[in-house]
Amino acid sequence: QGQVVESGGGVVQPGRSLRLSCAASGFTSSNYAFHWVRQAPDKGLEWVAVISNDGSKTDYADSVKGRFIVFRDDSKNMLYLQMNSLRPEDTAVYHCARVRDKGNSWFNWFDPWGQGTLVIVSS
């Protein structure tokens, strides 16, 4: 089954940048697409971004498009979310989630998920 573990969260001022990492283990990361999903405190789940298994395709929620970049380094079994021009409304727990099925499609449900890393954007 494998697992994913996020890191890199913290407190950051509005307008600054932060990079989140997601370490994949127990499977060959290059076989899978990955998503980022966030959850603001006491709120619901919001899809943020996706990257294809080979890294050639990405897509983003409108709320982060032009500010966030998702990329991967499969030689290290790592995924990343580069977050720029952060806003207070970006405050959330950020989860990395693998798609269930191998292959070049990201139209698949998310499993497993990581525990998440908390990002707080505040002055």
Added chain:
Amino acid sequence: DIVMTQSPGSLAVSLGERATINCKSSQSVLYNSNNKNYLAWYQQKPGQPPKVVIYWASTRESGVPDRFSGSGSGTDFTLTISSLQAEDVAVYYCLQYYSTPMTFGQGTRLEIK
């Protein structure tokens, strides 16, 4: 974007009774070429990431008790817990993975009456 509308927002059910949660999508999530509904249900308990209970709208995840079932097609879906147990207390979300942006329902908080 596909809007997922869940109902009710919260639900209190007695132990051993049936719980039903609904999810309606603003457009069909049935992919005609493979006849699959791109709809999953997740259970989230406090301090934990979501856990999949149902995918392809009606396929129960391995290890999930058979009191959980999913039904529906096209735009209307239901998650049913046939006999509520204490450990089922959680927030439940539907997810459409038919198109990006992938979208979740707003969640249904399930409690014991």
